[in-house]
Amino acid sequence: MELPPASSPRPPTTVRRNPPRRAKQTPLATAPGPSSLSSAAGGITPFPLDDILQPDPPQMPPPVSKSPEAKSADSSENLKVFLRIRPLEIGPRPSRKPCGSKAKPRGKCASPKGGKSKKKSSCLAVNDSHSVTLSAQPSLLDSKRTKSEVYDGFSFVFPQDSLQQEVYEKVMNPLVLDLMEGKNALLVAMGPTGSGKTHTMFGCPRDPGMLPLALRQIFSHATGNGDPHSSRSYYLSMFEIYSERGKGERILDLSPNGIDLSLQQSTMKGLQEVMVSSLAEAESLVACGMLKRATATTNSNYQSSRSQCIINIRAAHKNVDDEHRFPPNNAVLTIADLAGAERERKTGNQGARLSESNFINNTSMVFGLCLRSLLEHQKNRKKPLHKHFKNSLILTVKPGEEDYADASFLLRQASPYMKIKFNNLEELANLHGQKRTTTSLIRVEHHKRMKIDHSEASLVDVGKVDTDANDENQMSKKEVNSKKLQESTIPHVFHISPISHERAHVGVQCNEEVSVELQKIKRNEEVMRNFAKALWNVLKQYKQKLEDSEREAGNLKEALRKEMAKTMELNKELKKLSTCCSFHRHPFPEEIFCSDVDAPYEYCAAGPFKPLSTTDDLTNCDALLDDNTPPEIGGQIHINMPAVVLAHEDFTELPEFGLEMDSSNSNPTSLDIKTANRDSSSSISCSIVDDRTICSSSKEMPTQQKEDKKMQTSDTAELSISPGDVKKLSYEKDKGFQEKANRTGDKEQLKNIDVREISYPEGSTDSLVNTKQTCLTADHVKITLSSSNVQKALVEEKNACSSPVKYSDSMCSSLSINKDAKMQAHKILYHKPESFQEQKQDHEDLQGKEDGPTELSCKPGPEEMHSSPEIHSQTHDHIKEGKDIFPSVSQQSQASYALSVRDMKTSNKCQLAKNLKEEKFDSISKPKVAVKHKRRLMPASAMLLREFAGLDMEINKPKESSDRLNADEKGRSDGSISLFRLLQSNLQH
Ligand SMILES: Nc1ncnc2c1ncn2[C@@H]1O[C@H](COP(=O)(O)OP(=O)(O)OP(=O)(O)O)[C@@H](O)[C@H]1O
Structure with a gap:
């Protein structure tokens, strides 16, 4: 090998390399695992995919588990490209021999080292x-x-001094071995003319090339004794492609x-x-x-090949039988x-x-x-390039x-060829052949399996397996069958193993595959x-959760049913209450308080002037209407309702009102009727003095209200009983009660109502008494103050009447003294007919004092008259001090009507x-009723207090002389005298 001279400057170099490619990471490597897909439902454990997939997949043997493509990938190899550099100097060219024009000179094989050249x-x-x-x-x-080029990637580079044998060992010998093993091989020499291809x-002969050396190797093996290659025959064929001129x-x-x-068609015919x-x-x-x-x-080559x-x-194979022992394909x-x-x-x-030359160049170019x-074809991965x-x-x-x-x-030109990859189809063909053999073996095994499983075919047949059968038993049977299959397969495979070593190898592979x-x-x-x-x-x-849900739903349904029943009951109560509280839309004082002196309690019996909507209202009304549940002492029930503002001028049109008292107190001495609203409070106090009942009315108004005398008619209107709304009640012994509510005009002082003028036509009382349709028990006493100045009283002895008294006109109230307190309470205000006779004279005596301080004087029987000075004084103290004895009521935003019954220890029932x-x-709610407000001044308590100041001097005076005295002159009214007498009577008792 000759290296370039060190002295010569090396030009810039361009490196042509084929760097190895790195496989890209597959997207599956970063894909989330299956466990992340399982989401736990509420209360339900997540699906255990990991546990299900816990069994590791069987490890496939590499040669068996790989697909043919994978195998081909493994067996793929690049086109082997060798480079041989011809020596620069070759031996002297020998003289031509006259053996023909095509004869190559021997000199072509001259050693390059032999000649001397520059x-x-x-x-x-x-x-x-x-x-x-x-x-x-x-x-x-x-x-x-100006650049040098580096070519890399050759299978091997043979330098100039390389020998033929070296080239043969690296290039030709592997191919020859493949040939002798039945594999095809190809070697192509390519290069410019005179580069040493043919050489x-x-x-x-002295330096043989690849072909002679290959023949030597082939036939050296073919002559060996016992060598399987000796049974082969070799055929040689040569042809050339040339262009004739x-x-x-x-x-x-x-x-x-x-x-x-x-x-x-690719066949050389x-x-x-x-x-x-x-x-x-x-x-x-x-x-x-x-x-x-x-x-x-x-000029380039002394003996240049032209084809x-x-x-x-x-x-x-020499013999046909050998084709069964050796690979069937012939190698070329x-x-x-x-x-x-x-x-x-x-x-x-x-x-x-x-x-x-053009033809040669063209054919070289075609190659x-x-x-x-x-x-280019190998870029198409769907159609990989194969080679045989x-x-x-x-x-x-x-x-x-x-x-x-x-x-x-x-x-x-040839550098890209080094990138060509071939899939060795011969290996694939062998694999396919093995696979076909394996398949045949599997078929045989499958046949045996069918024989083995014949008796248990019904168990193996998945399509016919009963789903209700025990899975574990079936699984165990399947496992047993599998073991039987495995045991029966392995001997079968080994049974064919003696045939040949290769087929035994195939059988082992088959066995491994079956095991896999x-x-x-x-x-x-x-x-x-597991699944x-x-x-x-x-x-x-899920079933448990569903059962729990159903159970809970049943409980909810039961609770709902109960609630609906309660709701129905409440609706009934509401309907009942709505029925009894039938005067909604009407303005009226909203609260009535019934209190006891000893243990004061407030009990509201006001009518539902507006529909009741709140639970408190319902409760109050239930307590109100329930006869069996007397109100708690000190209890208080408020029923809000619109109010009406009345002036004392319109007191004559004051609607009827009645007080119905249910008291067990045997000694009622006084009662107070109190009206209260946000702006003012009014009260009517009735006390028993001697044989008469004295009632007084008072009104407290705030300063602003006093200045504003205009009454309003609205939802917040108020009912006020002014001191000027003095009623004179007269009692007629035989004719019952009759009220003449005469308005005496605005007075700034306490006004009492004298009952002397109360008249009740005879017959009317009887009719009322006998008319059982109206009301109440016999112990009930009703007083009715009507706007027509007719007071109707109803005294019932024993029989109860559930329906209220129906009065002819206007708003009404009722006071009923019931049950245990009947004989005492109602006589505070009224007398039985026999009592009326006894008190007739007294009333007649009082009739002449209409002009004086008005008093409401009811004359009860002597036996029923029980005055209570302490209580009375206490009441007057409240009045005197300007206190509201029902402070809780006085601050109400809406008007209220308070009814106070003293000296009643048991329940009072106000059925207003x-x-x-x-x-x-x-008619009351009309604007004509709600007239302007009049100023109310001194309450009745103040008047009474003033009058009581001189009672000590008058107490021992003769009755006739005191009665005859002018109230104004004596400085006290008839009411005070009557009250004083009542107190005196009580003291005597
Ligand atoms: N490695 C070598 N050692 C000694 N001599 C060589 C070598 N390679 C080639 N030669 C000589 O070079 C000359 C040309 O060689 P060869 O004829 O083989 O070239 P070629 O590539 O076949 O040319 P062509 O394509 O024209 O036929 C021959 O005389 C041959 O002996």
Whole structure:
């Protein structure tokens, strides 16, 4: 090997390399695992995919598990490209021998070391065994060629001093071995003319080339005793493709009796194969063919080949039986010596020779195009490039400076060929053959399996397996069957093993494959079993959850049913309450308080002037309407309702109101009727004094309200009973009660209502009493103050009446003194008919004092009169102090109507609501009723307090003298006198 001179400057170098490609990472490497896909539902454990897939897949033996494509990938190899550099100096050219024009001179085989020639510089330097550097000589360097080129990737680079044997060992020997093993092989020599192609392929007797050396190797093995190769026959054929004087392409059989050939569908028709049984026959045949090959002398090559020469050596079995013992395919070793590309400038060919040169160049170019097409074809991965033989290409170049262009052209052309990859179809063919054998074995095994499983076919048949059967038993049976199959398969495979070593190898592979298949089946079964278990567990969890949900739904339905029942009851109560509270839309004081003196309690019995909507309202109404549940002492029920503002001028139109009291107190002495609203409070206090009941009315108004005398009619209107709304009630013994509510005008002082003027026509009382449709029990006493100044009282003895008294007009209230307190309470205000007779005279005496301070004086019977000065004084203290005895009411935003019953320890039932009818309030709610507000001044308590100041002086005076005194003159009213007497009577008792 010659290296470039160190002294010569090396031009810039362009490196042409084929760097190895790195495989890209597959997207699956970063794909999420299957466990991430499983999401746990609420309360349900996630599906255990990992557990299901826990069994590791069986490890496939590499040679068996790989697909044919993978195997082909492994067996793929690049086209082997060798580079042989011809020596710069060859021996002197011997003189021509007259053996014919085509005879090659012996001098072509002269050793390059033998001749003496001028040392030339080389354009090609060997870097290593796989790369060379091509450099142009300095004289040829110009602006365009200033670079050296490095060609890398060669299978091997043979330097100039390489020997034929070295080339044979690396290039030809593997192919020959493949041939003798029944594999095809190809070796092509390619290079410019005179580069040593023919020398490399054929050589000379002293330095034989690849073909003679191959024949020697082949026949050296064929003659060995006991060698299997001795049973083969080798056939040799030679032909050339040439152009006769440049007119056309011809194919000539180079065998001794060879004729022109024709190409028919890749088959060389007429080609003779000469069986060679010895090396000598083969060499002789080759020598004869070389003599027939067309050669010519050119300026580049003394004996230049003018055709493409192809030699085939086919190895075949001698006996037909041997085809069963050896691989069935015949191997062919092909050796091609191409004609070298020529440059007209170098060769100096003219005429027919020039045409011949064009043909040679064209065929060389076609060969290059074929290789390029293979290179392009391998880019199509769907159609990989296969080969049926090992392909090797040996390039021969001349390293002379003048050969730079040819060498550069060749290396440029052939460098891509090193990228050509072939899939060795022979290995695939063998694998397919093994696979076919394996398949046949599997078929045999399958047949045996059918025999084995015949008795249990019903169990193996998956399609007929009963799903309700025990899976584990079936699995165990399947495992047993699999074991039987495995046990029965292995001896069968070994049974065929004595046939041959290779087939035994195939049988072992088959056995391994069957084992792998069995492992696959087992794994699949285990995976399916785990899957079934996991699915069963998940289904059980869902079932449990579903049962829980159904149970909870049942509980909810039950609760809903109960709630609906309660709702229905509440609706009934509401309807009942709505029915009884039928005077909504009417303005009326909203609250009535019933209190006891000793244990004051407030009990509201106001009617539902508006629909009740709140639970409190319902509760209040329930307590109100429930006779069996007396109100709690100190309890308080408020029913809000719109109010109406009444002026004292309109007091004559004051609607009827009644007080219904249900008291067990045996000694009621007084009662207070109190109205309260946000702006003012009014009260009517009735007390028993001697044999009379004195009622007083008072009104407290704020300053602003006092200044604003205009009444309003609205939802927040108020009912006020002013001191001027003095009622004179008269009692007629035989005619019952009659109220004459005479308005006395605005007065700034406490006004009492005298009951002397109450008249009740005879017959009316009876009719009322006898008319049981109206109301209440016999113990009930009702007082009705009507706007028509007619007071109707109803006294019922024993029989209860549930329906309220229906009064003729306007708003009404009722006071009922019931049950245990009946005889006492109602006599506070009213007397029974027999009592009325006794008190008639007193009333008549009082009738003449209408002009004086009005008092409401009811004359109860002596036995029922129980005055309570302490209580009365207490009440008056409240009034005097200006306190609201029902402070909780006075601050209400809406008007309220307070009814206070003192000295009643048991429940009072205020059925004001029942006694009020909706239509009776229509007139009140009209604007004409809600007139302007009048100023209310001193409350009745103040008046009473003033009058009580002088009672101590008058207490012992005769009745007639005191009664005859003018109230104004004495400084006290009749009411005070009556109250004083009541107190006196109580003290006496
Ligand atoms: N490695 C070598 N050692 C000694 N001599 C060689 C070597 N290679 C080639 N030669 C000599 O070079 C000359 C040309 O060789 P050869 O005829 O083999 O070239 P070629 O490539 O076949 O040319 P062509 O394509 O025109 O036939 C021959 O005389 C041959 O002996």
